[in-house]
Each structure stands twice: as structure tokens, then as C-alpha cells.
Amino acid sequence: MPTDTMAAEKITVYNLADLKNTTDDAIPNYLNSIGFTQSHTLTDVRLALGYSAFALAAACFAWDYHFGFESTKYLTAAAVALYTLLNGALTLWVLYAERGTVYVGTSRATGETVRIGTETKKNVPEYFVTVEVTSKDGKKAELKFARSFTEWFDVTGRFVAAPFQTMLVSSVPVIAKADPKRAAAALEGATADATGASEGAAAYSPEVLEMLANADVSVVGSAAEEATGSEAAAGKKGGKRRKA
Amino acid sequence: MLSSLQNPRQAAAQLMNFGLILSTAFMMWKGLSVITDSPSPIVVVLSGSMEPAFQRGDLLLLWNRNLISETNVGEVVVYNVRGKDIPIVHRIVRKFGVGPEAKLLTKGDNNAADDTELYARGQDYLNRKDIVGSVIGYMPFVGYVTIMLSEHPWLKTVMLGIMGLVVVLQRE
Numbered sequence: 571m572p573t574d575t576m577a578a579e580k581i582t583v584y585n586l587a588d589l590k591n592t593t594d595d596a597i598p599n600y601l602n603s604i605g606f607t608q609s610h611t612l613t614d615v616r617l618a619l620g621y622s623a624f625a626l627a628a629a630c631f632a633w634d635y636h637f638g639f640e641s642t643k644y645l646t647a648a649a650v651a652l653y654t655l656l657n658g659a660l661t662l663w664v665l666y667a668e669r670g671t672v673y674v675g676t677s678r679a680t681g682e683t684v685r686i687g688t689e690t691k692k693n694v695p696e697y698f699v700t701v702e703v704t705s706k707d708g709k710k711a712e713l714k715f716a717r718s719f720t721e722w723f724d725v726t727g728r729f730v731a732a733p734f735q736t737m738l739v740s741s742v743p744v745i746a747k748a749d750p751k752r753a754a755a756a757l758e759g760a761t762a763d764a765t766g767a768s769e770g771a772a773a774y775s776p777e778v779l780e781m782l783a784n785a786d787v788s789v790v791g792s793a794a795e796e797a798t799g800s801e802a803a804a805g806k807k808g809g810k811r812r813k814a
Numbered sequence: 815m816l817s818s819l820q821n822p823r824q825a826a827a828q829l830m831n832f833g834l835i836l837s838t839a840f841m842m843w844k845g846l847s848v849i850t851d852s853p854s855p856i857v858v859v860l861s862g863s864m865e866p867a868f869q870r871g872d873l874l875l876l877w878n879r880n881l882i883s884e885t886n887v888g889e890v891v892v893y894n895v896r897g898k899d900i901p902i903v904h905r906i907v908r909k910f911g912v913g914p915e916a917k918l919l920t921k922g923d924n925n926a927a928d929d930t931e932l933y934a935r936g937q938d939y940l941n942r943k944d945i946v947g948s949v950i951g952y953m954p955f956v957g958y959v960t961i962m963l964s965e966h967p968w969l970k971t972v973m974l975g976i977m978g979l980v981v982v983l984q985r986e
Contacts, residue, residue, distance in 0.1 A: 654845075657838065
């Protein structure tokens with residue numbers, strides 16, 4: 571079952587790589603928990619290529635160290651050529667086979683395979699997602715969308731699972747099928763939003779607000795004591811928003 | 815960062831990336847060795863015996879193939895004295911005979927006498943196989959870093975300290 575637990579680790583919200591890596595790590599956790607079987611083939615091939623190249627270099631170092639250059643130079647030349655090939659294959663594999671893929675898995679419910687690739691662009695705080703769905707009979711469909719990281723990271727840099735999972739469910743039909751509970755909740759939240767009552771946000775806002783309050787105490791400190799006092803009179807929620 | 819170690823594949827990939835940086839540097843060096851046919855295709859000048867051509871700290875690129883002609887008088891070569899592992903950069907001033915058995919005598923441009931004093935006991939001349947390569951290019955001053963590091967070992971400690979500090983400050 572999908573869990574609503576928060577990642578224990580806090581990241582720096584200004585670090586795009588941190589935002590992306592933390593989010594990337596959350597995808598397999600979530601999808602594997604709702605009945606997807608993950609395929610590691612892409613990663614395993616990359617590891618095999620990389621480690622065989624490294625092993626070759628290590629062997630080359632060993633024979634060079636023991637027997638000297640002159641007596642092993644043809645072997646070394648062959649090793650250099652093979653190393654170049656292996657490294658080239660690794661580069662091509664990462665560029666054209668992996669293409670930024672963070673997850674490949676098959677839904678046990680529908681038999682469809684999803685490949686999820688993600689990327690970020692410099693100075694754009696958005697998560698660019700490409701989902702490639704291959705149905706049982708081999709038909710491919712591609713789906714692209716970009717969402718702001720602010721949807722599932724709070725101001726303190728904690729990853730919040732619920733809105734992230736809602737985002738995936740509402741964007742990718744295959745995932746919605748695999749997690750009907752979350753899909754129904756997302757739909758409810760959407761209709762509530764449409765009527766103006768923002769029930770979806772309220773589902774996780776108390777704990778985030780609590781964290782915000784804690785964070786404000788530590789960040790603001792005594793220097794802004796006066797300001798906090800006047801804001802408390804004006805209304806707690808407004809004060810928080812201004813600071814955020 | 816530590817959380818990634820819980821996933822064995824991710825940990826293996828991180829270790830691999832680090833390993834590949836080292837192995838690629840090593841294989842590039844070996845590739846240069848193979849192309850130039852020299853066990854040590856880049857050397858640093860350690861003495862002033864070839865001034866004004868080369869100063870201490872110059873980086874030399876060597877070539878050890880005789881594609882067009884043999885190694886001849888006038889070429890600046892790097893050789894190892896038999897039994898010692900110190901490469902010396904000097905110019906060939908005499909040559910008797912041809913082929914791999916030719917007898918070669920070297921001298922530093924800035925030295926008063928030829929190198930017979932420098933050779934090993936009982937060695938009066940060099941053979942072609944003693945030569946590590948002929949100088950075909952140089953970069954002034956770049957190699958001074960390695961001279962400084964080997965002559966003042968405390969600099970290594972300082973450098974390691976600075977690198978450690980950078981790692982701590984950058985967190986990655």
C-alpha cells in the first residue's frame with residue numbers, strides 16, 4: 571500500500587540535483603508498492619559495461635606493474651582499444667538506451683509496461699517527466715508533462731509523498747489503474763478544488779503548517795519577535811504566507 | 815547522500831563512476847604510451863643541465879618510434895642509466911655505427927663534460943634500447959608542481975588538507 575510517510579531526510583530546496591534525486595528515488599518506492607514489477611535491465615547492463623571496463627584497466631595495471639611496459643605492450647595496446655570500445659558502448663547506452671530513465675516496470679494488474687524518464691533544466695525548478703507506456707500487444711504511447719517541485723516539497727525541504735503520488739496518478743492513467751484508492755482521492759480533491767473549498771490541500775496541510783511553524787521559530791529567531799507579535803494579531807495563516 | 819547506499823544498485827553505480835574516473839585516466843596514459851611506444855611518454859625536467867633549451871620544471875612530450883629515420887646526433891633524448899631509474903634529458907653528441915647496436919654518447923647542453931661520468935660503472939655508451947624517447951614537444955613550467963611536491967613533502971599534506979576542506983565545505 572502507498573504510505574503517507576515523509577522522507578526523514580531534509581534537502582536544500584535550492585539544490586535542483588537534490589530535488590530531482592530525491593523525487594527520482596520516490597518513484598520506484600511508490601510504483602513497486604502498488605503492484606508494479608520493476609525491471610533492472612537498463613541499470614544492470616550499464617553496471618556490467620562499466621565494471622568490465624574497470625576490471626580490464628585493473629588487469630592492465632597489474633601486468634604492467636609486474637612485467638613492465640616493453641614485454642606487455644601489445645597486450646596493453648589491445649586492452650586500450652577494448653577499454654575505449656567498452657567506454658564508448660557505456661556512453662551510448664547511457665545516452666540512447668537509458669535516456670534519463672529512472673524506472674521501468676510492468677503493472678501486474680494490466681500487464682502494461684511503463685518507462686519513466688525524468689530531467690531538469692538549469693534554473694527551472696520543474697520536474698520534466700516522460701512516461702512511455704507499452705501495452706501488452708506492443709503498442710507504445712508517450713506522455714510528457716512538467717510539474718513544479720513545490721507541489722511535493724515543503725519549504726523546509728522535506729519530501730511529502732501524498733501530493734507527489736496524487737500528481738502521478740492524475741497524470742498517468744496506468745498508475746491510476748494500479749492505485750484506484752489514490753486515484754479516487756485525487757478526483758475528490760480535484761472536484762473540491764473546482765468548487766473552491768480546496769479539500770485536497772487540507773489533506774496534508776496541518777502537518778506541513780506545523781513544520782512551517784517550527785521552521786519559522788528557528789529561522790526568524792528573536793530579532794523578529796516584534797513582527798511575529800503583530801502578525802499573530804493579524805492572523806496566523808497570513809503571516810506564514812508572507813514569510814514563505 | 816547516505817540514503818542512496820541502501821539501494822545496492824545505486825551504491826554500485828556510484829562506486830563505478832568513481833572507479834571509471836581513475837581507470838580512464840590510467841588508460842589514457844597507457845594509450846599515450848602505446849602510441850608513442852614509450853613507457854613514460856611525459857617527463858618533467860629535473861635539472862638545469864639542458865639550459866637554455868629546457869629549464870627545471872618543463873614538461874616534455876616524448877616519441878620513441880623511428881618511423882622516418884634513426885635516432886641521430888643532435889636529438890634531445892631521455893634515457894635511463896642501467897640499473898638506475900632516474901630519467902635524464904640530454905642531447906646526443908656522438909654516434910658510432912647504425913641500427914639498434916649503434917653506440918651513442920650524450921651530453922647536457924649546459925654541462926662542461928659529456929655523460930660518461932653519469933653512466934653506470936662499466937658503461938661507456940648508450941644503446942638505442944636505453945633511450946625512453948626523443949623530445950618532440952614541451953610545456954614550460956607546468957611540471958614544477960611535481961618537483962615542489964617531491965622536494966617539499968609537507969606540501970602534499972597541505973594539498974590533501976585543502977582538498978579535504980573543499981570536500982567538507984561542498985558536501986559532495
